[in-house]
Amino acid sequence: MGDPTTYHFDLDPAARPAFAPLVERWWPGIRDAALKASSARIYDAILGVRAIVIHATAGGSSAGAASVIFDRRASFHWLVPDEDEPQHGQFVWATCHEARAAWHVRNACCHPMLWDGRGRINHWSLGVEVVNRQIRSDAFSDWQVEATAQIVLYAWAKYPNLRHVVSHAMLDPARRSDPGIWFPWERFRAAVLDGRKDEVPELVAGAAAIEAVLPSAPFCMVV
Template sequence: MGDPTTYHFDLDPALRPAHAPLEERWWPGIRDVALRASSARIYDPIVGVRAVVIHATAGGSSAGAASVIFDGNASFHWLVPDEDEPQHGAFVWATCHEARAAWHVRNGCSHPAIWDGRGRINHWSLGIEVVNRQVRSDDFSDWQVEATAQIVRYAWAKYPNLRHVVSHAMLDPGRRSDPGSLFPWSRFREAVLDAREPAVPELVSGAAGMEAVVPSPPFCMVV
């Protein structure tokens, strides 16, 4: 078993895929609701995205996970179905607009290894929830691991400054343990870094460095 508080790896710009397709569907009725359970980003919604955070639900259903968004308590960008759900093996759920800051990490959390310890992580990250109860009797399926990796590859191709893939537990170790010690982090990392799609040409992958990214005025709701 691994220690989820150490789950983290960086993405090499030289290996960034030029394109990575993603099979996704919007969760029924959630698109408008997600606008009320998220914030306008204070960084540019494309070049300002710096990290992907991996979560696990600690519950056994996609419906239970999506309910927190309908309740307005939290949000995340994608939801990976469990193996006993009909969507498993077919597509992942989109649950929040990528251009919005979903509420998936506490506002006060940070880590020195992730963008030099910068706070307000929601404003420069994307969140993935994997449906899993985090107990020995509920293994993460091969497809869940592969689908989560493909979401990261999709985001890596789309967001030129994406550099970090990190667990929720590493960012909030005192309160969170997800995706849990049973999540096969090494296998997941290999799936992300296995360049199955053509890499972005060097001149393109080096464009739009983060030094050029300036936060927008902080007019939006703080999360």
């Protein structure tokens, strides 16, 4: 059990991987919705990305998490499925265009350890949501931790100025606690820093056929 307001580590540019694959699929019907629930970045879409923020949903389903994008209440770039969902162990959901600033951190938030305390974090960050209720009985699965680490590795390889991996709670401690005290931050950190290799990792091998794991409906249902 840790303190999520302290969850943070930096990425050494000298150790940046040359390539890190990511098995992802767009959530059905969300691309257009995400354009309306995000903003044009004020910094370069590649060179301007400095941080990746780890969130947890506090809910038990990917559909419930994705619904906030369709409702234009918030957005995030990736969604990591829960262990009782068919996509778990197969792929992560893409839920917002990487070139856009997703609405996952309040504009007023900042931290002196990140880019000299600069605000408007959404414009220079990427957001990852992990489906989890943030309670002791709902443990994060090994695959969720590995998949979240793989998202970071993918982003680290793609964005040359990415330096910070940080929790939502560290950026907004008065209002947010995610990814929560039960998220295994040190294990996640080790998975990122020890996972710098160019080959496809085991966690993305043997993915099921897309038809077997996609939701049957072309839209988001709140559950």
